[in-house]
Amino acid sequence: MALTDTEIRKAKAKNSADRMSDGGALYLSRPGWYDGRTKPWPSPAPWKHAGNGSCDVEIARREVRQPSRRAKICTSDEGLKDMSETAVMAEQRTHEQKLDLLAEVAVRVGLGLQPGQELVMTASLDSLALARRITEQAYRAGASLVTTLYSDDEAALMRYRFAADESFDHAAKWLYDGMGAAFKSGAARLAIAGGNPTLLSNEDAGKVGRANRAVSQAYRPALELITRHEINWTIVASATPAWAAAMFPGEPEDVAVAKLWEAIFQTTRINADDPVAAWKTHDAELHRRAARLNEKRYAALQYRGPGTDFRLGLADDHLWLGGGTTAGNGLYCIPNMPTEEVFTTPHKGRADGTVTATKPLSHQGTMIEGIHVRFEKGRIVEARASRGQEVLQRLIDTDEGARRLGEVALVPHSSPIAASGLLFLNTLFDENAASHIALGQAYTSCLRDGDKLTPEQLAAKGANDSLIHVDWMIGSGKLDIDGITATEVAEPLMRQGEWV
Amino acid sequence: MALTDTEIRKAKAKNSADRMSDGGALYLSRPGWYDGRTKPWPSPAPWKHAGNGSCDVEIARREVRQPSRRAKICTSDEGLKDMSETAVMAEQRTHEQKLDLLAEVAVRVGLGLQPGQELVMTASLDSLALARRITEQAYRAGASLVTTLYSDDEAALMRYRFAADESFDHAAKWLYDGMGAAFKSGAARLAIAGGNPTLLSNEDAGKVGRANRAVSQAYRPALELITRHEINWTIVASATPAWAAAMFPGEPEDVAVAKLWEAIFQTTRINADDPVAAWKTHDAELHRRAARLNEKRYAALQYRGPGTDFRLGLADDHLWLGGGTTAGNGLYCIPNMPTEEVFTTPHKGRADGTVTATKPLSHQGTMIEGIHVRFEKGRIVEARASRGQEVLQRLIDTDEGARRLGEVALVPHSSPIAASGLLFLNTLFDENAASHIALGQAYTSCLRDGDKLTPEQLAAKGANDSLIHVDWMIGSGKLDIDGITATEVAEPLMRQGEWV
Incomplete structure (x- = not known):
């Protein structure tokens, strides 16, 4: 998310x-x-x-x-x-x-x-x-x-x-x-x-x-x-x-x-x-997806698509989330409308390979297009954009954590937002158009008991820390994603952008 | 006010x-x-x-x-x-x-x-x-x-x-x-x-x-x-x-x-x-009027006009106010725009005679017209209205203080608001159209050191106490007002609605 x-x-x-x-x-x-x-x-x-x-x-x-x-x-x-x-x-x-x-x-x-x-x-x-x-x-x-x-x-x-x-x-x-x-x-x-x-x-x-x-x-x-x-x-x-x-x-x-x-x-x-019925069904489906991924406890995800060949390790004790939640006051709410994603925290030291963005990134009024990035051991070591390169560079130079990932989210290519074919220029929508990753700050709620951990404990589990959190669309109808188990077995998660 | x-x-x-x-x-x-x-x-x-x-x-x-x-x-x-x-x-x-x-x-x-x-x-x-x-x-x-x-x-x-x-x-x-x-x-x-x-x-x-x-x-x-x-x-x-x-x-x-x-x-x-120059001149004039009245220290005001023959005692240690003020933070402000009045606190036990309203009173969405009231020893003993009598009666029955006066204000008949000939249905304007009195709560700021006095001390000086404060226009181009000194000498203040 x-x-x-x-x-x-x-x-x-x-x-x-x-x-x-x-x-x-x-x-x-x-x-x-x-x-x-x-x-x-x-x-x-x-x-x-x-x-x-x-x-x-x-x-x-x-x-x-x-x-x-x-x-x-x-x-x-x-x-x-x-x-x-x-x-x-x-x-x-x-x-x-x-x-x-x-x-x-x-x-x-x-x-x-x-x-x-x-x-x-x-x-x-x-x-x-x-x-x-x-x-x-x-x-x-x-x-x-x-x-x-x-x-x-x-x-x-x-x-x-x-x-x-x-x-x-x-x-x-x-x-x-x-x-x-x-x-x-x-x-x-x-x-x-x-x-x-x-x-x-x-x-x-x-x-x-x-x-x-x-x-x-x-x-x-x-x-x-x-x-x-x-x-x-x-x-x-x-x-x-x-x-x-x-x-x-x-x-x-x-x-x-x-x-x-x-x-x-x-x-x-x-x-x-x-x-209402549509939302009920949809919310249940997001919870079902997240629960299945939590059962699997994948060690990493492997992405393959045009310009993308990328392995992303997940944080230790990561938790996949999606859909509504029961708040502390006991009331059930769905905090984002729309919402199409299931998401978790990647390991900040375990990203390797190249990733190509599939949509422009609208960042503070500037459009950054044609983003292509190479990671080594979780860190961006090369970043190019066909437009807005300077803004991209400034962004990843914000702090050390700005070069590392704080979120990974899976969204099917058939999501209503993707199906609209529109770039909304608003994260509430655009992040639900495609699978994405985010540079910067990780969500503690995506780690087991994450809200109770100290910053040191969070870091030890691989949760990234940064002043920024910028989503970045990498999903498309041509992207395949595998879940990699602890024993390095690859299991297909998405093919051609859709859940298998 | x-x-x-x-x-x-x-x-x-x-x-x-x-x-x-x-x-x-x-x-x-x-x-x-x-x-x-x-x-x-x-x-x-x-x-x-x-x-x-x-x-x-x-x-x-x-x-x-x-x-x-x-x-x-x-x-x-x-x-x-x-x-x-x-x-x-x-x-x-x-x-x-x-x-x-x-x-x-x-x-x-x-x-x-x-x-x-x-x-x-x-x-x-x-x-x-x-x-x-x-x-x-x-x-x-x-x-x-x-x-x-x-x-x-x-x-x-x-x-x-x-x-x-x-x-x-x-x-x-x-x-x-x-x-x-x-x-x-x-x-x-x-x-x-x-x-x-x-x-x-x-x-x-x-x-x-x-x-x-x-x-x-x-x-x-x-x-x-x-x-x-x-x-x-x-x-x-x-x-x-x-x-x-x-x-x-x-x-x-x-x-x-x-x-x-x-x-x-x-x-x-x-x-x-x-x-700005107009406001400066006007503000200085209001201060001058208030200062002159404060020098005089009248014991009472005597009103005479069509349907009005009324003597209103002023509170002990009353203070006439008007125009801008320097706030506690040291900044000078004019809290109401427009403002045309000089005003003070009457004595809640010293109003006698009959008063006829010169304008309708818009009270909580109801128009009260043709108000005619008789006071004895500060208290309304008879109240009539040609329209809205019931609302008027309910108003003065709010509490004991609702039958007594908490404010007296002098406004010349030539004020821009009166000159407009309009009833604004908004106190910010209408109270600046004519001399008026107000039923209900008195202003402690219109008494010397009023903000430092206890409720008992305020009452002893004649300041009224009520849940309401309702202004009520009694001025017109036919109203004469005298200031009555402590030795019962009448000095003309307003003639035909204008300052003498």
């Missing part, structure tokens, strides 16, 4: 990173999780559904084109909205109906919001429509109070245009501490992603870095409650004009935004006949 | 009240102040101007129609924007220029923001345009960081539509505590007023009251830093469609909003040739 393309801000926050824009602007991004108590769908479920449970991921994906007898998921006894009588087809849903469904799935499946629970939401002003739908759904689900902290891209840019240099070492610590207090008093956390991926790309990189660092430091205490999964939380995305423009540069704004919305609905299973 | 029409929420917050909408929505309203260190325009001034200082309030008001050689006030050495060369006339300013001027005056004159100071702003989403201008001006003035907390009327209404009953005893204490932490660490505070005055008028009054009470309790610690003037703060207004619709019900939205903007520009002296 991965962090946003702005993860350099995270200043070693374990398990996650966040992105907060400047003017009190918040948008939390996107960890992995595992707390040993995970069970796919606890009973009683925080939501109800009446769909079938037999379809697998692929069926769920194809449901999009099948007629539906239900346009709305069932919500609660009070709010039950079975629309079977009206026989609305999934493909006939209006944009407004899809927006409502996305909000409902986010609140009830992603967040698992409980009656009486407070909700703290962050969103950009461009995400107002979805934020309002989520507010409604949260109150329908019994939220005691929904507080949304809106960020404004215009205000963020004004800071770069007009503020004194000293400003950029400053963050709204009072606000982040306030969020932490909310989490401690039982609030759930929902972030709407969808910011302009190139918002600060023309600003002074030094100032951007300082501002990010200040936010990282200010937000760390609150963020740790998220990354340790002490509360239920999730991230969903809203199409915004700026993001859509970056993804579809040739299109008129309304067309681009509509295309992005459709891509979001499609990849978050909102176009499924029964989105 | 007065509190908003939602002041019943304040739960005895001394000196002020606040209004916060529900979804993390904040809008702070509107105290008086005095800290013994007030000086009209400290040197060095936080802003610069090159205007003349000789015009008085009336001239400043008439400047609107005079040609100007300056479209922008001077800001800082760096940001100096003297547009004298372009010879833009005041009346030729575009809406955008006026918006910029309002933002600049709010930041530099109202707030007195200092370089390196953080700013916490609250605004409704409908006030985005002004909030962005203020953000720019704050950064230009050297703000270290501007954080805006936006409230959303739609989200507030969703709570009433969809939330469980238990929700209404809940407030975002974590957010208010966060604001308090910001104030304590040196942040300034700016509120943009302009919410829909009838937003919650159709909602369950019990729920509205409970939600207000929860917010009052949660916000009290932070609000006290405002009401004690420990930091610099101000309130300015933005036209919003809902507010404009309430004020101009017959007009199309764009016409109504344009009319309201023009009324705001006019009453906040943005249409003046040099708004």
